[in-house]
Amino acid sequence: MEWYLPVIWAGLIGTAVAMYVILDGFDLGLGVLFPIAREEEERDVMMNSVAPFWDGNETWLVLGGGGLWVAFPQAYAVIMPALYLPVIGMLLALVLRGVSFEFRWVAKPSHGMWDIAFAGGSIVAAFLQGVILGGLIQGIEVADGQYAGGAFDWLTPFSVFTGLAVVAGYGLLGTTWLIMRTAGPTQDLGRQYAPMLLALVLGAMVVISLWTPLTVDRIAARWFSLPNFFFLWPIPLAAAGVGYLIWRWLRAGREGLPFVGSIILFLLGYVGLVISTVPYLVPPHLTFWDAAAAPASQIFLLIGTVFLLPLVLGYTAFVYWVFRGKVSPGEGYH
Amino acid sequence: MEFDPVLLARIQFAFTISFHIIFPAFTIGLSAFIAVLLLLWTATKNDKFHRIARFWTKIFAVSFAMGVVSGIVLSYQFGTNWSRFSEFSGNVIGPLIGYEVLTAFYLEATFLGILLFGWNRFPSWLVTLSAVLVALGTATSAFWILSANSWMHTPAGHEVRDGIAYPLDWLQVVFNPSFPYRLAHMVNAAYLTTAVVVLAVGARYLLAGRHVEESHTMLRMAVGMIAIAAPLQLVIGDLHGLNTLEHQPVKVAAMEGHWNGEAPGDLVLFGIPDEEARTNHYAVVVPHLGSLILTHTLEGTYPGISDFPEEEWPPILNVFFSFRIMVGIGLLLIAVGFWGAYLWWRGRLFTSRWFLLSSSYMWPLGFIAILAGWFVTEQGRQPWLVYGLLRTADGVSPVPGASVASTLALFVFIYGIVFSMGIYYINRLINAGPKDVPIETPAGVPNRPLSAAEEAAREATGRSRGEGPGRPLSEPEG
Ligand code: HDD
Ligand code: HEM
Ligand code: HEM
Numbered sequence: 001m002e003w004y005l006p007v008i009w010a011g012l013i014g015t016a017v018a019m020y021v022i023l024d025g026f027d028l029g030l031g032v033l034f035p036i037a038r039e040e041e042e043r044d045v046m047m048n049s050v051a052p053f054w055d056g057n058e059t060w061l062v063l064g065g066g067g068l069w070v071a072f073p074q075a076y077a078v079i080m081p082a083l084y085l086p087v088i089g090m091l092l093a094l095v096l097r098g099v100s101f102e103f104r105w106v107a108k109p110s111h112g113m114w115d116i117a118f119a120g121g122s123i124v125a126a127f128l129q130g131v132i133l134g135g136l137i138q139g140i141e142v143a144d145g146q147y148a149g150g151a152f153d154w155l156t157p158f159s160v161f162t163g164l165a166v167v168a169g170y171g172l173l174g175t176t177w178l179i180m181r182t183a184g185p186t187q188d189l190g191r192q193y194a195p196m197l198l199a200l201v202l203g204a205m206v207v208i209s210l211w212t213p214l215t216v217d218r219i220a221a222r223w224f225s226l227p228n229f230f231f232l233w234p235i236p237l238a239a240a241g242v243g244y245l246i247w248r249w250l251r252a253g254r255e256g257l258p259f260v261g262s263i264i265l266f267l268l269g270y271v272g273l274v275i276s277t278v279p280y281l282v283p284p285h286l287t288f289w290d291a292a293a294a295p296a297s298q299i300f301l302l303i304g305t306v307f308l309l310p311l312v313l314g315y316t317a318f319v320y321w322v323f324r325g326k327v328s329p330g331e332g333y334h
Numbered sequence: 335m336e337f338d339p340v341l342l343a344r345i346q347f348a349f350t351i352s353f354h355i356i357f358p359a360f361t362i363g364l365s366a367f368i369a370v371l372l373l374l375w376t377a378t379k380n381d382k383f384h385r386i387a388r389f390w391t392k393i394f395a396v397s398f399a400m401g402v403v404s405g406i407v408l409s410y411q412f413g414t415n416w417s418r419f420s421e422f423s424g425n426v427i428g429p430l431i432g433y434e435v436l437t438a439f440y441l442e443a444t445f446l447g448i449l450l451f452g453w454n455r456f457p458s459w460l461v462t463l464s465a466v467l468v469a470l471g472t473a474t475s476a477f478w479i480l481s482a483n484s485w486m487h488t489p490a491g492h493e494v495r496d497g498i499a500y501p502l503d504w505l506q507v508v509f510n511p512s513f514p515y516r517l518a519h520m521v522n523a524a525y526l527t528t529a530v531v532v533l534a535v536g537a538r539y540l541l542a543g544r545h546v547e548e549s550h551t552m553l554r555m556a557v558g559m560i561a562i563a564a565p566l567q568l569v570i571g572d573l574h575g576l577n578t579l580e581h582q583p584v585k586v587a588a589m590e591g592h593w594n595g596e597a598p599g600d601l602v603l604f605g606i607p608d609e610e611a612r613t614n615h616y617a618v619v620v621p622h623l624g625s626l627i628l629t630h631t632l633e634g635t636y637p638g639i640s641d642f643p644e645e646e647w648p649p650i651l652n653v654f655f656s657f658r659i660m661v662g663i664g665l666l667l668i669a670v671g672f673w674g675a676y677l678w679w680r681g682r683l684f685t686s687r688w689f690l691l692s693s694s695y696m697w698p699l700g701f702i703a704i705l706a707g708w709f710v711t712e713q714g715r716q717p718w719l720v721y722g723l724l725r726t727a728d729g730v731s732p733v734p735g736a737s738v739a740s741t742l743a744l745f746v747f748i749y750g751i752v753f754s755m756g757i758y759y760i761n762r763l764i765n766a767g768p769k770d771v772p773i774e775t776p777a778g779v780p781n782r783p784l785s786a787a788e789e790a791a792r793e794a795t796g797r798s799r800g801e802g803p804g805r806p807l808s809e810p811e812g
Pocket of ligand 2: 344345347348351352355416419479480482483705708709712713715716718719726
């Protein structure tokens, strides 16, 4: 019991983070694309395509963070102070973009400020999420179970690079979402920018795959030692294959498949990062087991999760389903 | 420059949570109000309920968005600002927050989409059901978060080993001694606060002679609610205070401005507590009434501030004055409830200019009382973070003061903008009113360059957009 509980929880939190990255990813991605869309009507359509979902999407962030606290209080208590500035910066950026969903509509016709807030907030939030990811992969200094580094330890060329990579990645999810869910000028916009963003994302994945093993021995050992090497090489290969497929689908004018492909690409990248860091929550100091909450606490919430998470997934799917179909200026909601 | 990280972390937390609670207080009440209106509409088929519900839904949407984004900040601040506290209490109150996310946040966030965007896409029963689920979600959220907060005031069902709290009995953790009182007091406060806002808006319309039918309904519902909830709040508050006397006597002593525990307590109506001299200046008191309220006998005694060592004192002045602000507003609202009920009974509720005029200015009262109440509760807990177990100074994160100071400045700046614009927009929505609003243009201005001619044609053909389908705030028009 004691042994696998933390593993179950790591899996659950990992799932929550993956859900967050995908769901809020395309949602933030629309903000990343906002500056490119110049027409008010296009921006309206872009926002409308996620307006009913954004709140639910962001709730996965609360589950990820809250879940970390519940299941691994020690890791939570180390990571948050270590990444204090980027975390607070990301939250503030999310404040600005979140309120823009409502403010932008009630402010019309003088909503320019909220266009900027939505785009700026989304881009900064995406960037800082990437920085947080990079900061975690690099490792965090810990002494006596407490964060022991400085205020800017997270700021390195690597974390800046992962930040930019996440912006591009969310942008890709955003463009493919637009291709799937809208028609007309916004769909064209998606089609126009998706190939470029795809190239950027694939390039970034290559760079990160080389950069991390070169700078972190632990990761090099994980990937390049035998027999791991033989089990793991299909992952980069699959990523390359999916990248190629997305490109083909875009060329062929497919509407839904590029989005599905982008999600798979994201998941592959995510799995790659997980493989690099497992079993550390706070590399290279705290593993799942070091940071685990009391078994009684993990069990107490696990019981609820077993029943509630499927329910949540069920009604989330239901709401996506009832709002299915194209959103475009010509053919609105009624 | 030197910064005191503990003080800064406290200020930052107090600032962000005070900002947050304003919106939950309103959305808990408003979601219930909207759900009731839609149920009434389903039952009576009277369209006025539908119009009122749609009108408040727009305001609800703006308030909800501000509540959500400020809440997400808070859930991370436990770790960023209070990491040692998070580690200490994670085993015990972490799961409560986890349950809040799973039972409440997903429910409200997901069905909100249908409530806001579903008016004309989905059958009315689905929208009504979503409104009920959203209301349920907000109340459930209050349940869990207040349970967590109450555990910090009256910890139970745990044991502390090696400086970490471990759960022993979940029922005792969740239903810790102060929780039932705090939950009842807070949820009732939310309904009361919302009722006062609805009252003020209805009164404003009636004074201006607008939206008469809707205002009558709003006024009746609000007055009914206040007449019941305001006296109830006094009763719950009294019980809450008795419970606090049992568990945190020094907090009650500070609230009462009661220094000497040997003598029976007077009720200090007003005064200025002096921590040096250990007495109240300019005090206006009702002799023995304090004892009567807290011990139910005229001569009963209960601990005074001087009975505790000074390092156990909360900030006396803040607790003392915040408490008077809250109770003062509570008494005022009881009076408003009775006055309104009396006028209603005499058939003058809609015509008494005095009542309407004074009501129209009352909308902020509930919010002020809620903030004051939380200041009593939270400052009264000082110097403890988890009462008797963890001191505030020991709960803070190892983060440099300069980081906290700079993010605090950012919070004040960004929240300042968001808050003032939010209030401004809500005010604009209220000015636009229930009926005047063309569907896609809540503030009376087209959302998108929809031609004026098109609008006029709709008007002319009598396809009143006010009645029809379409989600006002954010819908692309077809
Ligand atoms: C009595 C009620 C109450 C209190 C004391 C708090 N909240 Fe809150 N919170 C709510 C009642 C609420 C709500 C009614 O459920 C919200 C308000 C905004 C909204 O409108 O939903 C909400 C939203 C909300 C959200 C966003 C949920 C979403 O994604 O939909 C988070 C993460 C938090 N809160 C977290 C907190 C934390 C960490 C608090 C304390 C430190 C806190 N809240 C105090
Ligand atoms: C929602 C209404 C609330 C308000 C307005 C409020 C207000 C405050 C204030 C003013 C302080 C600073 C006290 C001081 O340092 O002098 C504070 C501290 C704190 N509160 Fe609350 N509070 C609320 C609810 C909660 C809830 C629900 C929780 C947790 C579940 C909570 C947890 C804390 C913590 C961790 C601190 C910091 C430590 C401390 O200073 O004691 N609060 N709050
Ligand atoms: C009418 C007389 C009232 C009395 C006797 C009263 C009593 C109390 C007491 C004793 C506390 C402190 C609880 C603690 O020990 O921590 C408290 C807290 C609080 N009060 Fe009141 N109250 C009254 C009116 C109101 C009103 C009108 C509102 C808001 C509309 C309100 C909102 C709150 C809130 C939000 C808290 C903090 C949360 C809690 O601890 O319950 N109160 N009240």
